[in-house]
Amino acid sequence: MEAGARLFSERDVGGVSVREICGAAGTGINMIHHYFGSKDGLLDAIIAQFDVSAFETPLRLLQMPARSGDDLSARLELVFATTLEACLRQREVLLIALRVQRNMATLIAFHEAFVSFLEGAIEDGLVRRTLDPEMISGLILDRVINQVAYADWIKNVKGIDVAEDEAYRQRWCRANVDLLLHGLLKP
Amino acid sequence: MEAGARLFSERDVGGVSVREICGAAGTGINMIHHYFGSKDGLLDAIIAQFDVSAFETPLRLLQMPARSGDDLSARLELVFATTLEACLRQREVLLIALRVQRNMATLIAFHEAFVSFLEGAIEDGLVRRTLDPEMISGLILDRVINQVAYADWIKNVKGIDVAEDEAYRQRWCRANVDLLLHGLLKP
Numbered sequence: 001m002e003a004g005a006r007l008f009s010e011r012d013v014g015g016v017s018v019r020e021i022c023g024a025a026g027t028g029i030n031m032i033h034h035y036f037g038s039k040d041g042l043l044d045a046i047i048a049q050f051d052v053s054a055f056e057t058p059l060r061l062l063q064m065p066a067r068s069g070d071d072l073s074a075r076l077e078l079v080f081a082t083t084l085e086a087c088l089r090q091r092e093v094l095l096i097a098l099r100v101q102r103n104m105a106t107l108i109a110f111h112e113a114f115v116s117f118l119e120g121a122i123e124d125g126l127v128r129r130t131l132d133p134e135m136i137s138g139l140i141l142d143r144v145i146n147q148v149a150y151a152d153w154i155k156n157v158k159g160i161d162v163a164e165d166e167a168y169r170q171r172w173c174r175a176n177v178d179l180l181l182h183g184l185l186k187p
Numbered sequence: 188m189e190a191g192a193r194l195f196s197e198r199d200v201g202g203v204s205v206r207e208i209c210g211a212a213g214t215g216i217n218m219i220h221h222y223f224g225s226k227d228g229l230l231d232a233i234i235a236q237f238d239v240s241a242f243e244t245p246l247r248l249l250q251m252p253a254r255s256g257d258d259l260s261a262r263l264e265l266v267f268a269t270t271l272e273a274c275l276r277q278r279e280v281l282l283i284a285l286r287v288q289r290n291m292a293t294l295i296a297f298h299e300a301f302v303s304f305l306e307g308a309i310e311d312g313l314v315r316r317t318l319d320p321e322m323i324s325g326l327i328l329d330r331v332i333n334q335v336a337y338a339d340w341i342k343n344v345k346g347i348d349v350a351e352d353e354a355y356r357q358r359w360c361r362a363n364v365d366l367l368l369h370g371l372l373k374p
Contacts, residue, residue, distance in 0.1 A: 015202040069372055101340040108344065118371070127371045135362030142329045153288040157295065175322030183370030184305070184314045185256055 004032075005046050009092035013043055013100065047102065050093040055106050057082040062113040065120045072126055073181055080140060080173040083110070087148040088163050094148060111137045143176060191219075192233050196279035200230055200287065234289065237280040242293050244269040249300040252307045259313055260368055267327060267360040270297070274335040275350050281335060298324045330363060 003025035007016045018039050022029050036042040058079045066072040087094050097104055118133040147154070151162045160168050190212035194203045205226050209216050223229040245266045253259035274281050284291055305320040334341070338349045347355050 012199045012202055015199055072371075098337075101337065101343075104340065104344075121371070125373060128369065128373050131366065131371065132358070132362040135359055136366050138333065139326075139330065139363075139366070142333045143326065146325065146329045146333070150285075150288065153291065156288075157291075171319070172322050175319040176326075179318065179323050179326070179370070180366070181370050181372050182315065183366070183368050184259075184308070184318065185368050186312060186315050187374070 001042070001046055001049070004042050005049075005092045005096065008043060008046065008099075009095045013039070013096075043096070043100070046093060047097050047100070050090050050097055050106055054086045054090050054094075055083065055110050058086065059109060059113050062110075062117040065124060066117070066126055069126060069181070072121060073177060076177045076180060077173050080144065080176055081169065083140060083144045084147060084162075084169060084173065087144055091148055091151075091163075094145070098145065098149060107141060110141060114140065139180070140176075147172070188229070188233055188236070191229050192236075192279045192283065195230065195233065196282045200226070200283075230283070230287070233280060234284050234287070237277050237284055237293055241273045241277050241281075242270065242297050245273065246296060246300050249297075249304040252311060253304070253313055256313060256368070259308060260364060263364045263367060264360050267331065267363055268356065270327060270331045271334060271349075271356060271360065274331055278335055278338075278350075281332070285332065285336060294328060297328060301327065326367070327363075334359070 004016075004021045007021055007024060016039075018032050019029055021039075021042070022031060025031075032039065032042050036045055061075055061079050061082065066075055097107075115133045115137045118127060118131065118137075121127040122129055122131065122133070147162050155161055162169065191203075191208045194208055194211060203226075205219050206216055208226075208229070209218060212218075219226065219229050223232055248262055248266050248269065253262055284294075302320045302324045305314060305318065305324075308314040309316055309318065309320070334349050341347055341349055349356065
């Protein structure tokens with residue numbers, strides 16, 4: 001599975017052969033057939049890894065309603081940070097899942113949890129009622145996923161290593177939450 | 188170039204042969220060598236298409252300083268809409284550029300224009316001074332690019348065709364600008 005994840009994250013599934021995966025894993029050529037049925041079965045097993053527990057922490061953070069503006073702010077900062085960390089930790093599997101756009105139950109669960117969280121905060125009078133949670137539910141994921149998917153490009157252009165530079169991640173999460181809560185306009 | 192763009196947008200460059208491109212284009216096998224030197228030369232020519240004029244309109248919209256909050260709001264809505272349209276129009280080339288993460292001068296130009304625009308609006312007292320433009324410069328591109336890159340997935344999950352559904356795009360642009368300007372919190 002490790003060898004498959006590495007190869008599938010670098011190239012299209014179609015361009016990676018069973019022979020190559022077994023070679024990289026140092027196993028016999030029919031082990032994939034034996035354990036996973038086929039190359040596609042191995043792919044499913046790899047993607048399923050991302051689904052099990054990747055977003056456990058951010059999902060739990062979104063389950064409890066926010067009690068105040070300060071709570072909302074602290075909570076969203078943690079949601080950004082833990083989602084980014086989860087995506088960095090499972091970078092290869094995430095890249096494969098995004099590429100084949102299959103079985104993205106974790107991402108859907110995140111969207112749904114975020115929409116419910118915002119709807120709760122609207123009900124509680126913390127968040128503006130004119131907001132359209134459905135239309136902005138992807139914002140955090142768009143931001144986080146692209147920090148991981150384009151990490152090499154960010155390194156080349158800005159010289160910043162997202163995975164290694166904790167200070168950058170913290171500043172990035174804070175700036176996102178600040179904008180998300182207060183918007184651009186001067187009050 | 189059309190045949191190459193289609194094939195490169197569907198699969199890794201390494202998985203597409205010169206013979207295949209020429210076959211799809213209905214030309215002789217040595218035409219790529221003749222006009223572009225190599226497969227990589229063809230790839231560069233395809234990516235360069237995106238760089239020339241794709242973001243001309245949004246870049247021009249970001250050049251003039253915003254005169255008021257209403258102007259800022261209208262301007263950002265147009266920036267979202269025209270950037271999204273440009274990306275949809277050049278979907279194949281964008282997907283290739285994102286995949287090979289090379290020669291992304293257009294995206295860098297957009298980032299720089301957006302940061303200058305925000306810095307100008309901060310100077311003019313329209314936008315909060317505590318904002319960190321560098322940290323949020325990717326927000327519009329992250330949102331727009333993912334609407335295009337994951338269009339198939341959005342169609343499968345939400346049943347929405349981003350390219351065809353103008354009403355959805357309008358609602359999406361407006362919701363993004365509303366959030367961007369005013370934030371989540373109830374005043």
